[in-house]
Each structure stands twice: as C-alpha cells, then as structure tokens.
Amino acid sequence: MPARFLAASARRGPVLLVLAILAGLAVPPFAHALRGALLPTVFGMMTLVLLRVDIAAALAHLRRPMLLVALVGFQLLGSPLLAHGLVRGLAVEPGIAAGVVLFAACSPALSSPAFARLGGLDPELTLLVTLAATLLVPLTAPPLAARLAGIDLAIGIGAFMARLGVMVGAPLAVSLAARVALGPARLAAFGPAIDGAMVWLLAAFGIGVMDGMTARLLADPVWVAAATLAAVLANLGANLLTTALFAPIGLRFSAAAGIAAGNRNMALYLAVLPAGADRRLVLFCALCQLPLYLSPFLLSPLHRRLAARRGAA
Numbered sequence: 357m358p359a360r361f362l363a364a365s366a367r368r369g370p371v372l373l374v375l376a377i378l379a380g381l382a383v384p385p386f387a388h389a390l391r392g393a394l395l396p397t398v399f400g401m402m403t404l405v406l407l408r409v410d411i412a413a414a415l416a417h418l419r420r421p422m423l424l425v426a427l428v429g430f431q432l433l434g435s436p437l438l439a440h441g442l443v444r445g446l447a448v449e450p451g452i453a454a455g456v457v458l459f460a461a462c463s464p465a466l467s468s469p470a471f472a473r474l475g476g477l478d479p480e481l482t483l484l485v486t487l488a489a490t491l492l493v494p495l496t497a498p499p500l501a502a503r504l505a506g507i508d509l510a511i512g513i514g515a516f517m518a519r520l521g522v523m524v525g526a527p528l529a530v531s532l533a534a535r536v537a538l539g540p541a542r543l544a545a546f547g548p549a550i551d552g553a554m555v556w557l558l559a560a561f562g563i564g565v566m567d568g569m570t571a572r573l574l575a576d577p578v579w580v581a582a583a584t585l586a587a588v589l590a591n592l593g594a595n596l597l598t599t600a601l602f603a604p605i606g607l608r609f610s611a612a613a614g615i616a617a618g619n620r621n622m623a624l625y626l627a628v629l630p631a632g633a634d635r636r637l638v639l640f641c642a643l644c645q646l647p648l649y650l651s652p653f654l655l656s657p658l659h660r661r662l663a664a665r666r667g668a669a
Contacts, residue, residue, distance in 0.1 A: 358549070359546070359548075359549040361552070362549040362551075362552025363548035363552055365555045366548055366551035366554070368555075369551075369552075369555040369558075372556075372559050373558055373562060373649040376559035376563050376649065377562050377563075377566065377649050377650070380562060380563040380564070380569070381569060381570050381573075382570075384567070384571070386563060387566040387568075387569070387570075388567045388568075390560055390563045391564045391565075391567040394623070397557045397564070398466060398523065399523070399527055400553075400557045401466060401470060401554060401557045401558060401561070402524065402527035403527040403531050403534075404554045404557070405469045405470050405473075405479070405483065405527075405554065406527055406531035406532075407534055407543065408473060408547065408550055408554075409479055409480055409483050414481075414483055414484055417480060417484050423605065424488060426602075427481075427598075427613050428485055428492065430601070431463070431489050431598075431616065431617055432461065432493060432496045432497075435460040436457055436460040436461035436500050437504075439456050439460035439461075439590070440457050440460075440504040442456075443456050443457065448586070449582065451579075451583075451636030451637055452582060452583050452586045452640060454505040454634070454640075455583065455586070455587075455637055455640030455641065456586055456590050457500075457501070457505040459590050459620050459622060459644060460590070460620075461497045461500045461501060461504070462621055462622060462624065463486065463490040463492070463493040463624070464489055464615075464616035464619060465486075465619040465621045465622075465623075465648060466486060466490070467558055468482050468485075469483040469486060471615050471619060472612045472615045472616075475611070475615065475655070477608055477611050477612040477615060478608050478612040479612070481613065482612045482613070485613060489616075490621070491517070491521075494517045565623065565626075565642060565645045566645070568642075569642060579636070583636070583640050583643050584643050584646060587640065590644070590647075591618040591619065591620075591644070591647035591651055592618060592651065592654075593618075594618045595614040595615065595617055595618030595619075595655070596614060596618075597617070598610070598614040598617035599613065602614075615651075619648045619651065620644065620648075622641040622642075622644040622645070623641075625641045626642065
C-alpha cells in the first residue's frame with residue numbers, strides 16, 4: 357500500500373507541488389512548522405535524485421565535455437549578463453532588478469533533476485549541469501553580484517564551497533551505500549515509490565519556504581505582485597531561451613537544460629544573505645519558489661506534446 361500510494365503521488369506530482377505552495381500561503385502556522393525541516397528535505401531530495409539517476413548514462417555525457425562547459429558557462433556567466441542588460445534597458449525597480457540578476461547568476465536548484473525526471477526529460481544531463489554549476493557558483497556569483505547588482509553576499513568563498521560540498525557529497529555517499537545494499541533489481545522495483553517520496557519531500561520544502569510570505573503579501577501587495585511576475589518571467593524566460601539555444605542537441609536534452617536554467621537555487625541566497633540585506637531582495641528570493649513549483653505543471657503538457665512529435669518522427 358505505501359509503495360502504491362507513493363507511485364500514485366509521482367503521477368500526480370505537478371498538482372501536489374502546486375497545492376503545497378497554496379497550503380504554505382493559506383496556513384502560515386503549517387509553513388512555519390516546516391521551515392525548520394528545509395535542510396533535511398533538501399538532503400533527502402538530493403539522495404533520492406541520486407538513487408534514481410542512471411550513473412552510466414550520466415557519465416556518458418562526459419564524452420561531450422564541451423557541451424557541459426557550454427551549458428554551465430551560459431548558466432553562470434551568459435545568463436546574468438543578459439539579465440543585467442534586460443533589467444537596465446527596461447528600468448526595472450531596483451529591488452526586483454537586483455533579484456533578477458541574482459537569480460540569473462545562481463546555480464540550478466538541487467531539485468532540477470527530479471523535475472526533469474518527472475517531466476520525462478534527461479535527469480542525468482540535468483544532474484551533471486546542476487552539480488558542476490553548484491560547485492562553481494561560489495566563484496562566479498559573488499563577483500557578479502557585486503559588479504552587476506551592487507550586493508555583497510557576505511560569505512567567504514571557502515565557507516560557501518564547504519557548505520555546498522557537504523550538501524552534495526553527503527547525499528552522494530548515502531545514495532551509493534543504498535545502491536549497494538538494495539542491488540539493481542530491487543532499486544528498479546522501488547523506482548516509482550522513490551519518485552513519489554521525492555514529490556512529498558519537494559512539497560514539504562515548498563510549504564516551509566512560504567513561511568512569513570502571507571504577512572509580507574498583506575503588507576505590500578502591489579510590490580509582491582510585481583516581484584512575483586518578474587520571478588515567473590525570469591523562470592520561464594531562462595527555461596525557454598536555454599531550450600531554444602541548445603535545441604540542436606535534441607529536445608530531451610535541451611528541455612532538460614531548460615529546466616535547470618529556469619529553476620535556480622535561490623534558497624542558497626536565503627541562507628547566506630546578511631541580516632541587513634534589503635528585505636525586498638530577500639522576499640524576491642522566496643517568491644522565486646512559486647514559479648519553480650509551477651513550471652513543471654505549466655510546461656509538462658508542452659514537453660509531452662513535443663516528445664510525442666519526436667517519437668512519431
């Protein structure tokens with residue numbers, strides 16, 4: 357019964373994620389209660405993602421190292437430069453403009469491979485891009501933030517890299533141990549249930565990150581609406597632009613790269629921004645979770661339609 361329930365949850369993943377965001381907004385005490393569980397949920401998500409990734413297929417992508425370099429380089433360098441030019445040209449409100457630039461300079465969310473798998477895309481490519489960008493973002497985001505957004509992230513590169521190393525390395529060790537303990541056959545049999553567990557961890561994270569959001573919405577609804585629109589456009593714009601740019605490598609690969617480009621790990625900024633940081637910037641980082649959870653729901657029909665056309669061809 358638990359395995360069937362989890363497998364059914366995986367099939368309803370996008371809907372459950374949207375409901376999680378709404379629950380976090382509608383029931384503030386619920387969001388506050390789950391706020392303290394954000395770190396373990398991220399750890400659990402990363403472990404389950406690594407359990408479901410085809411390691412051989414992931415390593416096969418390393419045969420095309422220039423593709424990986426191009427994807428990561430565009431995400432960490434090209435994307436923030438484009439975002440900076442765009443917000444300057446449109447004269448966007450400074451708090452929102454800084455948030456958009458920081459969004460574009462951030463590494464992909466650790467949940468990106470999970471979203472790629474739920475959408476039937478290439479989770480292995482998404483995982484490699486996510487891991488590479490996560491390890492490099494301490495070297496790229498702080499100087500870009502200072503230069504383009506005028507913001508100091510207030511954390512040393514060494515400390516940032518150490519935190520990210522633990523966040524990635526510990527789940528990797530746990531997943532490898534679980535692979536050995538379960539064996540390939542049992543791991544494959546548990547696959548749908550693992551996907552379902554991943555959905556529920558994503559839902560718990562979505563609820564927890566909404567802590568305090570309702571009060572902020574009531575205090576300044578106009579600015580929150582504008583910032584939410586900017587976050588949605590940044591997510592979908594980065595997703596679709598990356599998918600289009602890398603379309604020659606194939607739809608399943610380019611759409612997976614788009615998932616990684618549109619879903620950025622803004623939770624990192626929530627953890628490291630100093631207490632005196634502009635509250636609008638902190639709010640924008642939290643608002644970016646809304647399109648992160650909505651994008652699989654919005655884009656899955658498009659991905660399925662394109663995949664069907666590809667299969668017919």
